[in-house]
Amino acid sequence: MKVLLVEDDAALGATLREALQVEGHRVRHAASAAEARALLTHDGPPDLLLLDxxxxxxxxxxxxxxxxxxxxxxxxxxxxxxxxxxxxxxxxGGADDYLVKPFALGELLARMRVAWRHRGQAAAPAITHYEHDGWQIDLQAHRVCLWRDQAWCEVHLTPTEFALLARLVRSAGQVVTHRQLLADVWGAEFVEHTHYLRLYMGQLRAKLEERPGEPRRLLTEPGVGYRLVP
Incomplete structure (x- = not known):
């Protein structure tokens, strides 16, 4: 979902933005009313506004x-x-809900789902953890581990590599199209830059697959997109 977060506390704003992005939401952060108006004009209305x-x-x-x-x-x-x-x-006066600080992230996410549900939109909890056949991926902890030589080994990914992998994790088992990946990881203005995907998917496979040339988990759907084996 597209979320506009209006919060002048920089630390809280950054924490909420990162947490919501892990859940798969597209988040824009404004630190003032004027900035919020500017984002609304530039980006259009969100699906939900979080308002301090x-x-x-x-x-x-x-x-x-x-x-x-x-x-x-x-x-x-x-x-x-x-x-x-x-x-x-x-x-x-028009608010759908009111949450008093401090609050738990889980409660905020649940209230967001309720607000969307009341508008006829479904939003299930996102997949944030993936464990399968020697892979452990924890999106909240930004941690990727592989089982190698009888031990779990943490793998370092660049921010872009991790964002791409996270997008596939959140849709594990489903094909994610080239345009969806480009828009969600790089931005809507990059939806034609498919060479970015080829480059970064090659880097991910080199780091995560036993045989990068014959991937078993990060699969290509020719002419459509990519899929992470569920």
Whole structure:
């Protein structure tokens, strides 16, 4: 899902962005109301807005009221404010849910799924761990290990290699098209650059497959895309 995160706390914003990306969501992060408006203009409306209230250039409640006049996407308020009257006012004003900081990531993800479900969109929990035939991949820990010489050996991947592998893990067993991979890993402006895929898939196979020229797990679907054996 396409998520717009409006949060002025840089550390929390970075943590949430990375966690949501691990779950497979496309995340844009704005640190102010003005930046959020600019991203909406440039990227279009998201599927869901995560909105902090205490922004440096205004109150999130004002931004919520402004956006509700023009957009119908789901909105979850994330705030340290916990007064009941304020919560009720925001929920009546167009928020789908209100989550008080600090909160657990699992609860946020569950509430996001509920908000999408209420709009007729299905969003199942993402696959974040893959273990099969001598491979262990943990997307949350950014860790890839292979069983070699009677021991687990960690394999170093570049950020792009890991992002490509993670996208295949989240759809293990399914074919992911060239365009989907290019858009999700490199960005929508790179959907015609299929040579990127050939290069990085070759690097992944060299690091992970026993016989890179005869891959058993990272498979090519000719003319379509790639598939990770489930």
């Amino acid at each position: 209230l205490g922004l440096p250039d205004g109150d999130g409640a004002t931004l919520l009221a402004e956006l509700r006049r023009r957009h119908g996407f789901a909105v979850i308020v994330i705030s340290a404010r916990h007064d009941e009257a304020g919560k009720i006012a925001l929920l009546d």
